[in-house]
Amino acid sequence: MSSGEKYVAAAYAVVLLAVLVWVAIIAAKLVRLERETAELATLARRPAGERQSTDG
Amino acid sequence: MSAYAADVAALARKDLRLELRAKDTLPAMLLFVLATLVVFHFALPPDAGDDAAYGLLWVALVFTALLGLGRAWVPEREGAALDGLVLAPCDRSAIWLGKALATLAFLVAAEVVALPAFALFFAPLRGTALLGVVLVDIGICTVGSLVSAMAASSRTRELILPLLFLPLAIPLIVGGVGSSISPDGGKYLLFLALYDGVFSILSWASFEYVVTE
Amino acid sequence: MSLNRNVAAIAVGAAGLMALALAMVFFVAPEDADQGISQKIFYFHVPIALTAYACFGTGAWKGLRLLWTGAERYDLESYTAIHQGTIFGALTLLTGSIWAKASWGVWWAWSSNQLVLFLVLFLFYCAYFMLRFSVEPGTRRARVSAVYALFGVALIPISFLAIRLANDFIHPTVFTRHGAQMTGTMLAAFWVSWAALLLLAFVMYRVELIGKHIDANLRDLRDILTAR
Numbered sequence: 001m002s003s004g005e006k007y008v009a010a011a012y013a014v015v016l017l018a019v020l021v022w023v024a025i026i027a028a029k030l031v032r033l034e035r036e037t038a039e040l041a042t043l044a045r046r047p048a049g050e051r052q053s054t055d056g
Numbered sequence: 057m058s059a060y061a062a063d064v065a066a067l068a069r070k071d072l073r074l075e076l077r078a079k080d081t082l083p084a085m086l087l088f089v090l091a092t093l094v095v096f097h098f099a100l101p102p103d104a105g106d107d108a109a110y111g112l113l114w115v116a117l118v119f120t121a122l123l124g125l126g127r128a129w130v131p132e133r134e135g136a137a138l139d140g141l142v143l144a145p146c147d148r149s150a151i152w153l154g155k156a157l158a159t160l161a162f163l164v165a166a167e168v169v170a171l172p173a174f175a176l177f178f179a180p181l182r183g184t185a186l187l188g189v190v191l192v193d194i195g196i197c198t199v200g201s202l203v204s205a206m207a208a209s210s211r212t213r214e215l216i217l218p219l220l221f222l223p224l225a226i227p228l229i230v231g232g233v234g235s236s237i238s239p240d241g242g243k244y245l246l247f248l249a250l251y252d253g254v255f256s257i258l259s260w261a262s263f264e265y266v267v268t269e
Numbered sequence: 270m271s272l273n274r275n276v277a278a279i280a281v282g283a284a285g286l287m288a289l290a291l292a293m294v295f296f297v298a299p300e301d302a303d304q305g306i307s308q309k310i311f312y313f314h315v316p317i318a319l320t321a322y323a324c325f326g327t328g329a330w331k332g333l334r335l336l337w338t339g340a341e342r343y344d345l346e347s348y349t350a351i352h353q354g355t356i357f358g359a360l361t362l363l364t365g366s367i368w369a370k371a372s373w374g375v376w377w378a379w380s381s382n383q384l385v386l387f388l389v390l391f392l393f394y395c396a397y398f399m400l401r402f403s404v405e406p407g408t409r410r411a412r413v414s415a416v417y418a419l420f421g422v423a424l425i426p427i428s429f430l431a432i433r434l435a436n437d438f439i440h441p442t443v444f445t446r447h448g449a450q451m452t453g454t455m456l457a458a459f460w461v462s463w464a465a466l467l468l469l470a471f472v473m474y475r476v477e478l479i480g481k482h483i484d485a486n487l488r489d490l491r492d493i494l495t496a497r
Contacts, residue, residue, distance in 0.1 A: 004306040007371035011310040011364045015317070018360055022473060029480050036487050043494040107438070199420075206413050210403040220400060220417070223393035224424060227431035238438050247434055251427055258423055265336050265412040 063146040067154025072161060074131050081127045082162050089120040089170040093177055109178035110185070110236040114229045116174075117167070117189070118196065118222075124162050125200040126217050128155055129208045138208075142267050152201055152263035160197040167193070181236065184245060188235030191248035195228045195255060202259040205266050227251050276475045283468035290465045293458035307371035314364040316463035317357050318383060320470045322425065324354030325390070327474075329422035332415030344411035345485075347418055348401065349477045353470050355394045361387045385432045386425070393421055 075081055096112040132138035141151050167189060175181055181189075200221060207217040228251065234244030294312045301308035331347035334340070365384045370376050379385060397417055404410040451459065 002306070004371055007307050007367050008309045011367040011371075012313060014363050014367065015313055015360055018356065018363075019469070022356070026476060026480065033480070033483055033487065036491075040487065040490050040494060043491075202416075206400065206417065209409050209413055210400060211405075212399075212403045216396070216399055216403060219392075219396040223389055223396065223428075224420065226389055227424075227427050230431040230435045234434055234438060240437075244434060247430060250430075254423055254427060255420075258420060262336070262416040262419060265416055268412070269408045 060147055060150055063150040064153045064157065067141075067151060068157040068161070071131065071155065071158035075158075075162065081124055082165055085120050085124050085162060085166040086169050088123055089116055089166055090173055092116040092119065093170070093173055097177060106179040107237050109174075111229075111233050113174050113178070113236070114192070114232040116170070117163075117192065117232070118225050118229060120166055120170070121159075121163055121193075121196045121200060122218055122221060124159055124166075125196075125204045125221070126214050128159055128201060128204045133208060138267060148264040148267060149260045151267070152205070152259060155205075156197045156201040156259075159201055160193055163193050163197060182241075184241030185232075185236040187245055188232045188241070188248060191235075191245060191252055192228045192232045194252045195231075195248065196225065198252065198256040198259050199224050202263055202266060205263065209266070224255070273475065273479060276472060276479075279468060279475075280472045283465060283472055286461060286465035286468060290458065290462040293454070293461055298455045298458040299452060304372060307368065310364060310368040310371065312458055312462045313466070314361065314368055316459070316466045317364060318361040318387065319463060320466045321354050321357035321361055321387070321390075323467065324350050324357060324470060324474070325394070325418075325421055325425065328354060329418045332418035335411055335415045341411070344414065345478060345481050347415060349474055349481065351394060351397060351418055351421075352477065353474045355391070355398070356473075357466075357470060358387055358391050358394065362391060380436060382429065382432050382436070386429050389428050389432075390421070390425065393424060397421070 093113075093116055096109070096116065100108055100112070129138065132141065138151075142148060171181060171186075171189065203220045203224065204217060207213050207220060210216050228248070231244045231248035231251065235241045235248070238244060290312070294309055298309075298312070300306060328347045328351035331343045331350055335343035335347060362384065365381065365387070366376050369378050369381060369384065377384070397414065400417060401410060401414055404413060
């Protein structure tokens with residue numbers, strides 16, 4: 001590969017990497033959201049009166 | 057209209073009177089700008105031309121203004137006076153204008169000493185440069201008063217003010233330096249006037265939203 | 270927001286356009302006579318910059334709507350749009366720097382007005398996030414953010430003018446690079462590439478916004494469930 005081609009590849013690779021990093025961050029957020037909804041689902045399934053304010 | 061002007065005058069006068077009594081911000085700005093000029097002498101290489109010195113003048117002025125702007129809303133903060141002002145039956149933008157005028161007065165007062173000192177230490181200032189100083193001052197004080205109010209709602213106040221202000225100050229530095237050294241200084245003065253126009257109107261219109269919930 | 274139903278479809282569209290764009294850039298558009306293959310970076314670098322402007326403009330518009338109507342949703346939309354703008358702005362600087370190295374042998378050139386402009390804007394919008402993280406959530410934060418977003422959009426043309434004026438007396442080493450003398454296929458590749466990147470930015474914006482809405486709803490849900 002000539003040096004010009006290397007730079008072109010680098011430039012396009014940077015964009016691809018940025019999008020992948022963004023996907024990773026969104027994935028981490030999704031995992032956190034899943035955990036939170038699971039917690040809330042447990043809270044919702046308990047009968048009323050038992051629910052305590054925990055970590056909020 | 058005259059009620060608005062009266063409000064602005066009253067607010068500006070309040071700030072000036074507070075400063076005359078306390079005498080803390082203005083002496084600090086004066087000393088700071090002189091000290092900065094001396095530091096610049098040591099920072100510049102011996103063969104640096106006048107152009108470099110002119111560049112540093114504007115840096116000194118912007119940072120001195122930052123010093124003053126950091127203190128701009130302190131009188132209102134202590135004693136929660138800003139809430140009182142906001143509740144007062146005056147146009148909120150009058151608060152901003154009064155503050156901008158008072159800050160302008162402090163900055164000009166500091167420059168009365170700083171500019172002759174600069175001319176003495178480094179290089180003379182031509183007419184377009186002095187006009188540039190006036191226009192840059194207006195820009196600094198209008199935008200700075202608004203941005204300083206923004207910083208006041210932040211937890212990190214003095215820390216965040218330079219971060220918010222400096223990118224906005226870059227065009228002012230370009231205009232100022234250009235008015236000092238460029239053969240076509242008038243072009244830079246026009247640019248500064250454009251900056252002042254655009255950002256004054258923007259600051260005037262949006263101040264209300266920065267201080268109310 | 271019924272638009273959310275279409276996000277997946279728009280994402281597919283973005284992927285298709287992106288594939289088309291890459292095909293056009295690398296197999297159809299002719300190689301530039303002067304710059305050689307490194308000119309191909311242009312097909313991503315400039316659309317990314319334009320997309321960043323579009324995102325900042327959207328952020329400012331949403332901010333204006335917030336100040337106008339007071340509707341809380343505009344705060345999240347403005348914030349997300351500016352977030353995308355900052356991402357694409359950073360990409361502009363990165364691809365621009367690589368292009369500078371490929372064209373002129375230097376990683377940075379103060380004479381490149383667009384690079385310098387994006388540096389200033391990057392500083393400005395990074396401060397936006399610092400401001401946002403240091404103010405308590407609420408109406409005040411939403412309003413201050415909106416005003417700052419409006420200042421940003423006013424800064425773009427003024428900064429650009431300033432940088433152009435600054436070049437008169439900074440006397441940088443002037444690098445020349447022509448952009449607009451493009452042949453028909455080059456122009457077509459450019460437009461397709463820009464469309465693909467705009468759609469990508471839009472999809473990213475929508476996905477982030479959905480995430481933030483879920484966050485907000487979960488918070489409310491938690492408050493309701495733990496209060497019973």
